[in-house]
Amino acid sequence: MDGIHLLGEWYGCPADTPAFTQAAPLRELCVNAARKAGLTVVGECFFQFEPQGVTGTVLLAESHIAIHTWPESSFVTVDVYVCNVTTDNTAKAEQVFREIEAALRPQRTHFQAIHRGAQHG
């Protein structure tokens, strides 16, 4: 099952972004980004840390989005993983990734794209 997994580490995210510190706006950001890109949301789960910080995932028919925010360190990690069962979803995954990144506005990023499945299948 060929797929692409985008991994980001984002540094220097400003603290005044609601989606960076609170579960409800981060959920909305991720779910909307997925739908806007044409991916199919089949579930989601977001957990609010106190006093701030969020861990969350959006389940997709195509695989998943996972995101963890650490406002005390101005840091975020994000995963967008899609499989290409009937069509190549790589562009959709990149669109989701870039939309969440644009909302959280990191000053510095580290990015990897990993191909999964097909080349070893």
Place this chain on the structure above:
Amino acid sequence: MDGIHLLGEWYGCPADTPAFTQAAPLRELCVNAARKAGLTVVGECFFQFEPQGVTGTVLLAESHIAIHTWPESSFVTVDVYVCNVTTDNTAKAEQVFREIEAALRPQRTHFQAIHRGAQHG
């Protein structure tokens, strides 16, 4: 935020394992493996595909587990990602990964471990 992300692709998983095809036993397997390893479950979400196949995540205080099964291809992908905020959780992540792998019994595997965060922080 230093962390370790374990990524697996598992081929040739036998079809007669309930956790391979059905959401409820896969949820139980993943949640129990996390708790047994001493990780802290803060949420979970599993989706059943029809007639078979599951996509699911377990949210951890330490980050997440994500798993996708494709019984029609005898294939699974799994992610176990933990951050090391106050202690090194690498051994716990490996324990969870190996326990799920042992339950799903792939004939062939592809494995990667990715360090995230610290070296770029």
